[in-house]
Amino acid sequence: MLRSLASLFFYARFVRSFSALGFRRAIGAPASSVxxxxxxxxxxxxxxxxxxxxxxxxxxxxxxxxLAVGRSDRRLKDLKGEADKPGRLVPLVADLSRINDVRGLPSKRSVQTRPIDVLVNNVGVLLNQHQLTEEGLETSFATNLLGPFVLTEELKSAGLLAAAGVVINVSSGGMYGSPLKLDPMNCTDPDRFDGMNAYAMHKRALVELTRWWNGQWQGEPVAHVMHPGWVDTEGVRISLPVFRKALQRVLRTPEQGADTVLWLADQRPPPASEGGIWLDRSLQPEHEFAWTRRSPHTAEDLVAYLRRLVG
Ligand SMILES: NC(=O)c1ccc[n+]([C@@H]2O[C@H](COP(=O)([O-])OP(=O)(O)OC[C@H]3O[C@@H](n4cnc5c(N)ncnc54)[C@H](OP(=O)(O)O)[C@@H]3O)[C@@H](O)[C@H]2O)c1
Structure with a gap:
């Protein structure tokens, strides 16, 4: 009961900005220039x-x-078939929840051809059922946080991120509901698993990680973190059917959800984004509630924790 009330409060608090209404108010019809x-x-x-x-x-x-990364060969072929310039879309099969797969990506020839100008850490899942990967990690944690962390760190240390480029991390407005936590993020005990909380923790950690990367990299490249608002996608259909049913009329299209990523990638020089999260082309606060600021952990603790897990 308390939890349903909290969810209602949360959705009511953000419906005006995270829905398609918010997108229309902030952006209107995006310019037709490509x-x-x-x-x-x-x-x-x-x-x-x-x-x-x-x-x-x-x-x-x-x-x-x-370089399009997905775990399904068939869906990657479909994607290539839909591309305007199929010769410039390179499918790469990797399961981002498997750290071994992630570690294999920087050594692929197509990834080594030239440095990456824009890395979009888009993958993310909200799981209602507890699952462990073959490597013994909770699957949403590995997909949402550890995989993107390892991928970005390894590309950077291999010199495969262009200094003048950008890294764009796709978080979620759900992170407003969580402070930074460490151990509970990789919940290996099915009895303690709460998919929604786990997702919020991972997405909060991505915000912290972005700030940490910016401190380390000093603009070479710049890291951004954004959230797309509430978008009608397969992920939402599967993970949040009740939410989708209630809000279907005001959910964003995937194009609207993608808008800020494409806009950020198009800004040269990249806008400074320290200490904020992008939504609809504008920088928003990292915290909406005072209680999520209170965490005994820092971004440095987070990085040390992630590094311990991957050795
Ligand atoms: N939709 C929203 O309202 C919303 C709101 C806030 C934030 N976000 C964030 O936006 C991002 C995209 O969300 P979305 O709604 O577009 O998700 P989606 O509809 O579930 O699509 C996710 C894509 O990621 C792929 N994927 C999932 N797990 C993978 C793995 N382990 N390895 C490789 N690929 C994997 C899926 O591939 P398969 O085809 O193989 O399943 C699918 O193509 C996520 O980070 C999400 O958290 C979304």
Whole structure:
């Protein structure tokens, strides 16, 4: 009962900004001019569906060579078939919840061809059922946080992120409901697992990680964290059927959800984004509630925790 009330409060608090109404108020109809990404290389995770698919196809349409990462060979083939410039869409099969798969990506020849100008850590899942990966990690934790952490760190240390490029991390407004936590993020005990809380923790950690990367990298490249608002995708259909039913009329399209990623990638020089999260092309506060500021942990603790897990 308390939990339902809290959810109601949360959704009511954000419905005006996170829904399609918020997008229309903030952006209106996006300009018909198409950005020019020619000459760029992008790597987009979770490119076979939802928001990631839109990002990959739009970047490709705008001239970028797109390394599209997905776990389904068939869906990657479909994606390539839909691309405007199929010769510039390179499918890469990897399961982002498997750290071994993630570690294999930087050594692929197509990834090594030239540094990545735009890395979009888009993949993300909200699981209602507890699942462990073959590597013994809770699957949503591995997909939402540990996989993107390892991918980004390994690309950076291999010199595969262009210094003038950008890394765009796709978080969620759900992170407003969680402070930074560490151990509970990788919940290996099914009896303690709460998929919604886990998702909020992972997405909060992504915000902290973005700030930490910016401190480390000093602008080479710049890291952004954004959230797409509430978007009608397969992920929402599967994970949040009640939410979707209640709000279907005001959910965003995947194109609207992808808008801020494409806009951020098009800003040269990249806007400063320390200490905020992007929504609808504008920087929003990292916290909406005072209680989520209270955490005994820092971003440094988070990085040390993630590094311990991957050795
Ligand atoms: N939709 C929203 O309202 C919303 C709101 C806030 C934040 N977000 C965030 O936006 C991002 C995209 O969400 P979405 O709604 O577009 O998701 P989605 O509809 O579930 O699509 C996710 C894509 O990621 C792929 N994927 C899932 N797990 C994977 C894995 N382990 N390895 C490789 N690929 C994997 C899926 O591939 P398969 O085809 O193989 O399943 C699918 O193509 C996520 O980070 C999500 O948290 C979404």
């Amino acid at each position: 950005p020019d990404f020619s000459g760029q290389t992008w790597l987009v995770t979770g490119a076979t569906g939802g928001i990631g698919r839109c990002i990959a196809l739009q970047a490709n349409r705008s001239g970028a060579r797109v």
